[in-house]
Amino acid sequence: MQFIDSHCHLDFTEFDSNRESLISECVAKGVEQFVVPGISLAQSRALLEFKINFAGVKIAAGLHPYFLNQHQESHIEQLFTFATANKNQLVAIGECGLDRSIENLSKQTFLFEQQIALANQLGLPLIVHHRQSHDL
Numbered sequence: 832m833q834f835i836d837s838h839c840h841l842d843f844t845e846f847d848s849n850r851e852s853l854i855s856e857c858v859a860k861g862v863e864q865f866v867v868p869g870i871s872l873a874q875s876r877a878l879l880e881f882k883i884n885f886a887g888v889k890i891a892a893g894l895h896p897y898f899l900n901q902h903q904e905s906h907i908e909q910l911f912t913f914a915t916a917n918k919n920q921l922v923a924i925g926e927c928g929l930d931r932s933i934e935n936l937s938k939q940t941f942l943f944e945q946q947i948a949l950a951n952q953l954g955l956p957l958i959v960h961h962r963q964s965h966d967l
């Protein structure tokens with residue numbers, strides 16, 4: 832049986848010391864593909880290079896609400912441009928969504944709605960993060 836890890840942040844520095852062995856161990860146990868979400872504009876761009884280095888890694892591009900302070904107003908427009916230009920490299924838009932533990936829900940909502948529109952425009956799935964946001 833083949834497995835796909837549909838959401839793993841393998842590019843995070845926490846995995847710098849054992850990333851290759853971890854991926855090899857997963858592959859040995861049948862996990863053949865890994866979807867690594869985007870969390871910021873810069874990191875989404877960097878995932879293009881990350882993907883090249885690891886067979887089986889699929890990537891998404893997005894602005895994660897947990898990293899809201901890193902997202903500037905211009906980033907959503909740049910994300911549209913980046914994702915459109917690299918659509919064939921992406922399997923989804925995200926990770927995006929709403930997180931009540933983070934302040935500024937209006938900015939989060941704006942970015943979330945924009946990324947929903949982007950996913951619709953490109954015909955890509957959306958990776959959604961939500962924390963305590965069911966009633967919003």
Ligand SMILES: [Zn+2]
Binds near residue numbers: 838840960
């Ligand atoms: Zn995540």
